[in-house]
């Protein structure tokens with residue numbers, strides 16, 4: 156009885172946890188990310204390509220407001236490269252000594268500027284749906300990086316009889332299957348600096364790598380610290396167990 | 408004052424003026440005699456204390472960086488995650504610490520249910536435990552609002568709105584709770600003030616809880632009173648060593664989640680900044696509230712639902728008087744034991760249903776499980792009269808040292 160109930164409970168809990176976290180709609184194909192798992196680390200080359208696609212395609216509509224240019228050092232860029240990249244952006248600043256607001260070239264300490272001044276303007280320019288900031292996207296949707304990759308690859312012809320509303324696009328993985336964003340990627344949309352072929356799939360995968368980093372920039376530190384902490388605790392707990400056995404030995 | 412034996416002159420000097428060392432020795436030292444047969448389910452009390460300390464320490468560190476304003480709260484938490492040194496670690500410990508606190512406390516509570524720890528003379532000890540649970544729930548609910556994500560905002564809206572079910576004054580109460588006509592900046596501010604305050608109220612309740620515990624000492628797996636020295640061992644070094652090992656195991660599980668799955672218990676929606684104009688598809692509370700959420704939604708009438716939800720916890724206050732069986736431990740109560748496991752399964756089932764939309768099969772199962780939750784207490788009441796307990800061993804020492812208890816029917820009916 157006891158064992159049966161325990162087994163039933165365990166099953167329920169597992170199923171429950173899975174279901175709470177599962178996305179609605181389409182089953183979500185999973186990709187084997189370099190950053191998943193206990194020893195997982197980011198793929199620098201993929202992140203650099205992802206950044207490039209973001210800068211050349213997505214940044215027209217999506218902000219990345221929690222990421223500063225200085226943060227990009229982790230991706231393997233030098234200080235000069237980052238300075239250079241920052242100056243390509245124009246940043247609103249002020250007021251100056253005359254009391255006027257002004258635009259100036261970006262600095263490494265600046266954050267990626269958002270393409271629209273506010274959500275209303277963003278919605279007005281995009282069929283009424285504001286493109287969300289992408290900084291936290293990889294943590295803000297069930298499935299995270301898998302969802303981003305699938306979403307970008309999920310533009311298909313709608314099944315027979317499916318009428319997408321005016322201005323909306325059919326997407327297999329978007330909840331409700333109608334998304335205001337038109338397919339943003341097409342083969343060869345960018346020319347990768349490292350010579351990798353820019354297939355849609357390649358770009359979607361690289362973007363998901365990059366956006367996982369923007370959402371969880373401390374992932375590598377977390378993993379490596381975690382391994383040390385768990386190893387320490389294993390040894391320490393073993394010693395505590397031995398101590399407990401020793402202390403109790405005169406009782407049994 | 409006890410015979411605290413020490414030759415250290417500093418300790419003796421202090422002890423003479425402030426007998427704090429003998430106080431500690433009585434609380435968790437060699438001066439606290441403890442039943443010799445406590446099993447590992449008795450580790451969860453000290454673990455709950457540890458969780459509380461972890462929450463307060465990490466909470467104070469977060470508070471140094473957090474901004475309680477609707478326009479800055481979400482950004483300030485992201486700053487903690489990105490720019491504050493080790494801020495991500497502090498926040499992930501606090502975020503998951505809440506879940507582990509509840510895991511530990513729920514196990515602690517069901518341990519009490521199984522071994523009848525709520526029975527005389529430990530009724531007040533039990534009641535203080537339920538008070539702590541209620542305070543924890545209030546604290547965790549308000550803490551979850553602080554990062555001001557979508558679930559923070561909508562969870563706060565749904566739960567505070569429950570009070571509008573109270574006839575006549577409900578609407579005014581909700582306005583009063585909000586400090587306005589919607590969940591907004593005044594709400595966030597007061598939740599922050601209370602979230603900072605309540606953990607220290609919990610500390611106070613824990614002190615009383617432990618004070619009451621020390622009056623009669625721990626219950627034990629046999630549920631019979633410990634008599635005489637052969638039944639008891641000093642807390643230190645025996646249980647300090649055993650609790651320390653428990654802490655190690657607890658920290659292993661905790662670290663595994665904090666470092667390798669820190670968002671396991673979380674909702675992705677809470678990484679979207681709060682937006683009063685866009686309601687999430689499913690508003691779900693944190694996992695530890697799911698059984699109550701299921702109870703709330705199982706009942707079609709809002710007021711009755713709210714009453715049932717609060718009632719499901721409040722009924723624990725009177726459990727010592729519902730269960731009239733003089734035998735504490737389920738070990739000697741063959742029928743109660745079965746119903747204990749069914750009750751536990753029912754609570755977990757309610758948690759599962761709480762995560763589901765209240766429709767179709769889920770609603771029906773939710774209703775049955777809710778009804779059974781309350782029925783359980785009727786069953787417990789009836790069982791105290793009809794169940795025939797197995798004979799109790801005459802002493803802990805006998806049961807532990809010889810293995811298995813010789814029947815001693817007189818002890819079974821003796822009211823402790």
Ligand code: HEM
Nearest residue numbers: 462463466467469470473498502505547550551553554606
């Ligand atoms: C009983 C102990 C406590 C419990 C159960 C608790 C629970 C929580 C929870 C569930 C959150 C939301 C975490 C998230 O999703 O981000 C939170 C946030 C927070 N708590 Fe606590 N807490 C406790 C004690 C404290 C104390 C003592 C303080 C301050 C002195 C504190 C300060 C904060 C702050 C500043 C936040 C917002 C930052 C954040 O969301 O990460 N907490 N708490």
